[in-house]
Amino acid sequence: MDELYTDLCVLQSHLDNLVDSIRLNQIKLHRFQTLEMNLLTLNSLRELVDQVLEDTRLLFELDAVSFVLVDEKGELKRFLIEDGLRVEKQPNLILLSSGDLLDRTFRKHLRPYLGNYKVEKCGAFFPGPPAPSSSVALLPLYRRGKLMGSLNLASTDKTRFCEQMATDFLDRLACVLSVCLENTLNFELIRRTSLIDMLTGVNNRRYFEQRVGEEIDRTRRTGECLSCLFLDIDHFKTINDTYGHQSGDRVLVDAAQTIRSTLRDSDVLARYGGEEFVVLLSAGTGDRAAADVAERIRQCIADHEFYDKNSQALQISLSIGVATLDPSRIDGIDATVERLIEAADRALYLAKNNGRNRVVSGFVEPSIQKAPQQYVAGF
Numbered sequence: 006m007d008e009l010y011t012d013l014c015v016l017q018s019h020l021d022n023l024v025d026s027i028r029l030n031q032i033k034l035h036r037f038q039t040l041e042m043n044l045l046t047l048n049s050l051r052e053l054v055d056q057v058l059e060d061t062r063l064l065f066e067l068d069a070v071s072f073v074l075v076d077e078k079g080e081l082k083r084f085l086i087e088d089g090l091r092v093e094k095q096p097n098l099i100l101l102s103s104g105d106l107l108d109r110t111f112r113k114h115l116r117p118y119l120g121n122y123k124v125e126k127c128g129a130f131f132p133g134p135p136a137p138s139s140s141v142a143l144l145p146l147y148r149r150g151k152l153m154g155s156l157n158l159a160s161t162d163k164t165r166f167c168e169q170m171a172t173d174f175l176d177r178l179a180c181v182l183s184v185c186l187e188n189t190l191n192f193e194l195i196r197r198t199s200l201i202d203m204l205t206g207v208n209n210r211r212y213f214e215q216r217v218g219e220e221i222d223r224t225r226r227t228g229e230c231l232s233c234l235f236l237d238i239d240h241f242k243t244i245n246d247t248y249g250h251q252s253g254d255r256v257l258v259d260a261a262q263t264i265r266s267t268l269r270d271s272d273v274l275a276r277y278g279g280e281e282f283v284v285l286l287s288a289g290t291g292d293r294a295a296a297d298v299a300e301r302i303r304q305c306i307a308d309h310e311f312y313d314k315n316s317q318a319l320q321i322s323l324s325i326g327v328a329t330l331d332p333s334r335i336d337g338i339d340a341t342v343e344r345l346i347e348a349a350d351r352a353l354y355l356a357k358n359n360g361r362n363r364v365v366s367g368f369v370e371p372s373i374q375k376a377p378q379q380y381v382a383g384f
């Protein structure tokens with residue numbers, strides 16, 4: 006009888022353990038499903054990065070999460086900056102200019118690595134080493150045999166990730182994240198290609214008009230200044246007429262690259278149309294700094310040697326109109342895309358009328374529009 010009772014107790018304890026592990030797996034499954042559902046509704050790389058870095062850590066109660074992405078052409082960095090992410094302030098986002106690290110770590114079998122944190126194996130996957138004796142899971146993200154990145158999880162609980170563990174949930178998460186990453190990158194490329202000027206490779210007017218609206222909303226919220234520069238190549242018709250349309254195209258491409266090289270990554274440069282470009286300076290650039298940037302661009306173009314299609318050197322110049330929207334000077338409702346563009350265009354008109362190859366600056370004025378006050382001249 007006693008023996009039967011002992012057997013029953015052992016059986017009961019087995020059953021209890023089984024029920025516990027089923028409950029635990031249900032909780033895990035629910036967490037994975039929540040994360041997967043969130044990943045499937047994302048629209049941009051920026052959202053994907055935020056989701057992966059923040060939600061994964063909180064949802065799975067991890068001590069560190071990092072996200073490695075292969076970014077050979079620096080495109081992903083540009084997408085993220087354009088969408089307002091301060092990449093330099095995200096130590097857990099690691100953008101690699103080559104896939105060598107991932108190839109070395111996963112290439113043999115494309116399987117996750119689970120185990121103790123070892124600096125030689127895991128050091129490059131975490132910005133700072135997790136606490137001593139942490140356990141980690143490095144999950145390769147790949148599609149069609151190509152490694153795109155990795156999701157890296159760390160816990161101070163050294164039993165959390167062990168070599169012998171079943172990895173079904175983690176495999177599935179890596180697989181879903183890989184598909185989402187591939188879709189997001191394809192979507193970003195299509196979206197941005199339609200926002201790029203085919204000749205010069207800088208953004209087009211459509212992109213600029215989207216961005217300027219977003220930036221004005223931001224200005225209303227933060228009270229920071231927003232400056233817009235209108236740039237127009239002087240006597241461009243004469244360049245076309247003298248050297249031919251193809252040479253004109255070469256000049257436009259070279260001018261766009263030269264202007265881009267004077268700007269910060271976070272500034273927006275777009276071809277507005279024909280020989281007109283527009284620059285939106287990143288939030289917080291005041292009116293004086295904006296005029297300085299404009300003057301730097303003007304000087305850089307004036308000093309630059311351009312070439313026609315027969316490699317004959319030629320010189321060009323730019324007229325630039327600068328308009329600054331300073332929320333401390335105008336009412337929020339006065340701050341509109343049209344008013345900012347109009348003010349920059351008016352300043353450009355003055356620069357042209359005052360002799361070209363110069364910068365004229367002004368503010369978006371409250372209700373009664375004043376002529377821009379000229380305080381910076383080209384030469």
Ligand SMILES: Nc1nc2c(ncn2[C@@H]2O[C@H](COP(=O)(O)OP(=O)(O)OP(=O)(O)O)[C@@H](O)[C@H]2O)c(=O)[nH]1
Nearest residue numbers: 237238239240241242243245250251253254279280
């Ligand atoms: N090569 C080339 N020329 C273009 C392109 N788009 C516009 N243009 C030319 O740019 C010229 C612009 O001429 P205008 O608007 O008269 O201006 P401008 O000669 O630069 O004179 P100002 O602006 O007054 O200094 C026209 O001849 C257009 O045909 C382009 O994509 N390629």
